[in-house]
Amino acid sequence: MSDTFKGKGASRRAFLRGSVAAVAGAAAAGSARAATPDPLITEVQDWASGFGAPVDDAPYGLPIRFESDVVRRNVPWLTADTISSINFTPIHALDGTITPQGCAFERHHSGAIELKKEDYRLMINGLVDTPLVFTYEDLERFPRENHVYFCECAANSGMEWAGAQLNGAQFTHGMIHNMEYSGIPLRTLLEEAGLGAAGDLSDKWVYVEGADASSNGRSIPMEKALDDVLVAFKANGEALRMEHGYPVRLVVPGWEGNMWLKWLRRIEVMDGPVEAREETSKYTDLLADGVARKWTWVMDAKSIITAPSPQMPINHGPGALVITGLAWSGHGRITRVDVSKDGGKTWETARLARESETKALTRFYLDTEWDGSEMLLQSRAIDETGYVQPTKAQLREIRGLNSIYHNNAIQTWHVDSNGEAENVEVS
Amino acid sequence: MSKYLNLSAAALILSGLTAPALADGFGLGREALPEEVAAWDVAVRPDGTGLPEGSGDVWTGEEVFTDYCAACHGDFAEGVDNWPQLAGGRNTLTDDRPVKTVGSYWPYLSTVWDYVNRSMPFGAAQTLSADEVYAITAYILYSNDIVGDDFVLSHENFLDVEMPNADGFIVDDRPETEYPLFSTEPCMENCKESVEITMRASILDVTPDEGNEDAAQDEAQDEAAAAPAADETTTAALDAALVAEGENVFRQCRACHQVGDGAKNRVGPMLNGIVGAPVGAVDGFNYSKAMAEAGQNGMVWTEDELKLFLANPREHMKGTKMSFAGLRKDDDLAAMVEYLKSFPAE
Secondary structure, three states: OOOOOOOOOOOOOHHHHHHHHHHHHHHHHOOEEEOOOHHHHHHOOHHHOOOOOOOOOOOOOOOOOHOOOOOOOEEEEHHOOOOOOOEOOOHHOOOOOOOOOOOOHEEEOOOOOOOOOOOOOEEEOOOOOHHHHHHHHHHHOOOOEEEEOOOOEEOOOHOOOOOOOOOHHHHHHOOOEEEEEEEEEHHHHHHHHHHHOOHOOOOOOOEEEEEOOOOOOOEEHHHHOOOOEEEEEEOOOOOOOHHHHOOEEOOOOOOOOHOOOOOOOEEEEOOOOOOOHHOOOOOOEEOOOOOEEEEEEEOOOOOEEEEEEEOOOOOOEEEEEEEEEEEEEOOEEEEEEEEEOOOOOOOEEEEOOOOOOOOOOOOEEEEEOOOOOOOOEEEEEOOOOOOOOHHHHHHHHOOOOOOOOOOOOOOEOOOEEOOEEEEEEEO | OOHHHHHHHHHHHHHHHOOOOOOOOOOOOOOHHHHHHHHHOOOOOOOOOOOOOEEHHHHHHHHHHHHOOOOOOOOOOOOOOOOOOOOOOOOOOOOOOOOOOOOOOOOOOOOOOOOOOOOOOOOOOOOOOOHHHHHHHHHHHHHOOOOOOOEEOOOOOOOOOOOOOOOOOOOHHHHOOOOOOOOOOOOOOOOOOOOOOEEHHHOOOOOOOHHHHHHHHHHHHHHHHHHHHHHHHOOOOOOOOHHHHEEEEEEHOOOOOOOOOOOOOOOOOOOOOOOOOOOOOOOOOOOOOHHHHHHHOOOOOOHHHHHHHHHHHHHHOOOOOOOOOOOOOHHHHHHHHHHHHOOOOE
């Protein structure tokens, strides 16, 4: 990586002097009055004198090198290898609600494939009037829409069912991302093929399938398919990344991420579900009595405090503190988020950054004072249906410990007097 | 008014709101040909829809399973390392650690056939014949004690097989069992008498260490950056572009083989220094009889030998445990060997 400060006269020694001064400045922060003038202010800095990087230094820019720790991470012991595996969005280090594509979590069943637009084909068949094949160019000629939606893996927080395991919001809650998609309503494509042949639509399904070697496929009831499902080719304004299904993926708002088929190649209208591997042996939720729930598609309301958190300790000492996090619901909009500092004894209502959108991440803030004492931080989301995010105890009482999927319980971070945070469970 | 009409009306109204719906559609796309639909529409459903004609017996299944599946799933479908266990686990679904296998958990046999046919073997999907899939499915049933060793599975008796956990599923009941409970006005003050910490993540200590991981990553990147320069001086023959291509091709091997610094034997042997090495000689790896014998007879992994093997492993080395279909393109073979050459013996 090239040095940003390429200007004449910028020496390595001068840069080091600046660093030492920066540390001294940091130590003084927090006091109302500085003992000595801050050299970052009183001395002319290299960047204020020499040149910065020219345009075209990076035709496609990456984050500045100081942010190189804000990356996806995986948990190696979770899966047998990284071809069929998952990693986690660094939600602890992000703000706002939009997840940059480059750090949005990945989940592949047979690796991320390189599929050119020229080689892309989408087939619609089954109970339609005319089975059709579309090229990528065909898709760009249909009227398209833009929507922001969260995509959460059904297994997000799945390692936490039996107890507090992973120390970091990235690991406990990072199987989620939130992007603005541009695409075509699935309804438009189904109507293009014609649904007359399907007859009564109320008991019909669509089966969707990807082009990679895992050939992942999921069955979706027709009512959802005609409601808000998108066939998307852009995210956050640019082409989908390879790892998210370039050139075309399915967006199934509010429903578990496994249904958001990547490298979408086939849509079949059917009179029943396929009961494929990912909707029987996986993504079904085993209950304590040995019976499993199937077709648990909706992601219920959930929230997480992203900072402070184990990867984001409080470094500034007592005083003004921003507690922030994310909330979402597969049933619609988030209407309220409450925060507790004492493990759920008392709650105060947080401020939503702006009016929430349906089935999208909502950012919340609690602007508060920290007195330097221990805290047990929790957040609790409420959605437009009146559903209140439950505690772990409430979920365990109904489901037991072996559900793996759909753990939307309240999370607790213990913050000690040094500002360090840890993943804990409380009574 | 039927629900169909309701839905259609709703759909039309919705399209009317968002985009002008053309009476005859947009005239985009073209009709799918029957051959095209047949090539892609291979999903098999619980009622047997989609099953091709064919059959396979348990003993053939065992052979095919050993060749294609056992490297990850174990000779008896018991699972190797973290790879899925396919057999056993009956009556464990209420245990602390339930074992969810085809026999103990999967409700439909069609799912087994469909998944093996479309998605397996891992790294060589869609290479099995229909009869091989029937045979593998029969063997998985046998290893779960669902059928006897003389069983032959075919499209004709497919629906006769009873899956032990067929009745083990209910449709999502959260709307009845959870939503009413979780939709009451939440407490804001004096919600609990006391709060105690009952469990800490630090005690388990299973969180990946970011600091070390980053350092390791940086080191790896530095090495990768430095590697071509070092190679130029030591092994002038290496083609850097071809090595890079080979790295890409090697992705399909990574699930089973490690190569590079600290590479260890996994499902397959580690591959440092493999080009030019005697066959079947990586320390500590349990080779197939065929591979071990070839090595004893003096066979060496020359570049040509490796290419022949990788083009069609099971043809070139009958009895190998490697369940890989082979690299079809000469370019890929050349790139792969160049890539492997870039990792000399440690």
